[in-house]
Amino acid sequence: MLDGVLLGLGTVLTLNNLMLVLAGCAVGTLIGMLPGLGPISAIALMIPVTYGFEPVSGMILLAGVYYGAIFGGSTSSILINAPGVAGTVATAFDGYPLAKQGLAGKALAIAAYSSFAGGTLAAILLILLAPYLASLSLGFQSADYFMLMVLGLSLVSAFSAQGEYLKALMMTFFGLMLSTVGTDLSAGVQRFTFGRMDLIDGISFLLLAMATFALSEALMMILKPAAADVSPIPTTSSLKLSKGEVREITPVISRSSLLGFLVGTLPGAGATIASFLAYGMERNIAIDKKRTKFGHGSIRGLAAPESANNAACTGSFVPLLTLGIPGSGTTAVLLGALIAYGIQPGPRLFVDEPEIFWAVIVSMYVGNVFLLILNLPLIPYIARLLVIPKPYLIPIIMFFSIMGVYLVSFNTFDIQMMLLIATIALFLRLLEFPLAPLLLGFILGGMLEDNLRRAIILADGQLDFLWQRPVTVILILLTLVVLFSPVFKCIIRRFHSRYRS
């Protein structure tokens, strides 16, 4: 493990890669700060830039964009009460009231320190756990992988907002459908191309990510202009924290970071659930006097979601790096980028490409340091971005997202395709259909089919591969539990109400 960390340090601590971490954090912060644009849009917008880089440098840059975007999202939550990403919604609960009390600087400082501590603790946990999990999963076979992916996709739906389980599942199927468009490489036949040459290679993941997140987000900003046009609270107040405040938030950060990391490792859970759970946990365990401050500018209420969401972001790299299965929409985009670089993600990544594996992990820590050192003093200046008038900002986002796709293929058909998908995505958003499962289904679709095909061929066309190995059986049982969880919940709720009556 120490060798791995040294390898990672050796890769990241070159001038070129350090500059990329810095650039990634800065760009991520700028994009993540814009209300509506989250880490998925930020990474999708940056992927075309990385195509000319070495895979390891590209991943380092994109990982930097990821933490930067989460950090930027917190800033807009605190200063204008408009979370850039869902993962920072809980940050606004106490961050914005603190800013309104004239303590914007302090709120931003708490957010920065909590994010740093959460990210750092989670990076240490990742260093300890990832190699162990990766070597464990080396024994997985195609059938196990297939079931693991099915479990991952089911979990994404299960963790969706209340009442949206079926909607998320539907979106997963929609993503899987889109993944089958193009040439089936094993048989060499075209599927769902309707004779169009432009569809022979299938729909590019970058196009889908840009259309569903970046472009549709810009269109959403046009539809809901009122929410976006808010002037930020000035950050002239002191960034310093008193000893008492530091003493108060330290245990909160430790607890929330651990919780965030664990939640982040679960496919589908991610930063949003982690931040809400941490906020809820801290409110529940706080003494009455402190509890009443939650929602009115509690520093505990700010530190908890901030450390949890950063820790969850790092935690979400565990399934990506060890199993090659993304746990969230953002890691799905990162997985797509890895595939685009020609790297096969999964446990073999740890063996075949240790440089990338360790460099990404180490860059997380370096990225957190950069974010703390650079962003804290620069926040008052960066926050000025929030005052860019929407009539300028929206067309610029649209332009860069279109260019991001066009510059990869140089095919104008992709612009029309992107527009069509973005329009569909916009309506799906308005009807409250989640889009992250769509992206996850799309990216996992090809791997799902490959593994199922391989498992069936190895089993001579029989389906007994599903119950031959204990790992596969456990995964099937877990999947069934997850799939039928809404039914179980309903039964339990009825039982409770009958018991009460």
Place this chain on the structure above:
Amino acid sequence: MKASYMIVFINNTRLVGLLFLLLSGAYVYFAGEIPLDFWSEDEVFNARSMPYLIGGGAMVCSLLLILLPSAEFKWRELQNLNWQPLYFILPLISLYGYTLEILGFIVASCLLLFIAFGMLGERRWLRMTGIAAGLVLMFWLLLDSLGIYLAPGALFWSLFDA
């Protein structure tokens, strides 16, 4: 009575569920149209297998979406959105896609940005022109320095040839 019951039954989720059911049905139908060679036809897993599995799952999911109770959507919220600029922005992006190779990157992109700024309420023409042209030229120079060539467009060549 029946009509009012239907209005209550048909809400946005069920409507989308119905659309997805139709989409899934069409998907399964076209999955059956995927060409297979002689050897693949008898294989347990061929190019049609996965689409059939996905399509079947999607149909079941759509049916559940239609049949199970779902929360009523607030249509009024949708009506209150700022739809008007979108009616112009969407065709504008499409037009950009069609004209990019005719007008060339610089002209088409400047026009896209300039018109979009205007559509979203900006009226300071000089500022709009400066930002649109400045941004596009800076981006073009950046791409050029990275060795990415963007064709000047058919219009430029026709003028140049003339």
